[in-house]
Amino acid sequence: MNRKPAKEYTTEQQLPRLGTAPYLKLMERTAAAETNQYAAHLGLIMLWLGDSVLDLVDQDLSSFDITESKLDLLLLLSLHDAQELVTPSSIADRLGIRRSSVTSLLIWLEKRNWIIREPYAKDGRMTHVRISPEGSLLLQQVLPTFWSTCASLVEELNKEEQEVFRNVLVKLNKNIENRLGTGR
Numbered sequence: 001m002n003r004k005p006a007k008e009y010t011t012e013q014q015l016p017r018l019g020t021a022p023y024l025k026l027m028e029r030t031a032a033a034e035t036n037q038y039a040a041h042l043g044l045i046m047l048w049l050g051d052s053v054l055d056l057v058d059q060d061l062s063s064f065d066i067t068e069s070k071l072d073l074l075l076l077l078s079l080h081d082a083q084e085l086v087t088p089s090s091i092a093d094r095l096g097i098r099r100s101s102v103t104s105l106l107i108w109l110e111k112r113n114w115i116i117r118e119p120y121a122k123d124g125r126m127t128h129v130r131i132s133p134e135g136s137l138l139l140q141q142v143l144p145t146f147w148s149t150c151a152s153l154v155e156e157l158n159k160e161e162q163e164v165f166r167n168v169l170v171k172l173n174k175n176i177e178n179r180l181g182t183g184r
Contacts (some may be wrong), residue, residue: 023044052089064141074089074131074135075097077091077130078139091129114132114138
């Protein structure tokens, strides 16, 4: 999702930035007594960071007419290209999203000839999904921008901070993947 620059909105249309203070006051009134509010505050910032990261990646990929979620699916197909059967259900399981969401993504990608959906030869009831040559070409064009954007996300951190941050992110990601039962 690309956000429109604030200058395109009139003052009456813009919602003012609130910062964290109103959220923290809301948390004080509504969080369960056993909730660690400091940890919840960190989690809220992490949630906002995740949203902002996706918005930034989508913004940087917009010239390629693709979003991070669609690119993620193409990458998954490319990395599993040698696998005999990649089904929409297996994609949904791996990405941790609903089958209907995968179907929407696949339709969008197929319209652009970036993927191929075909009946599985051994069982015509199943659909096999694979990346098309056009999709592979798109990846070759998009990935340098994608990797540059990924690197830019931590450019404010020095090497030592990046290493500490990496360790924290790996630990948090592992915990969340374990809780969800999914992972990359």
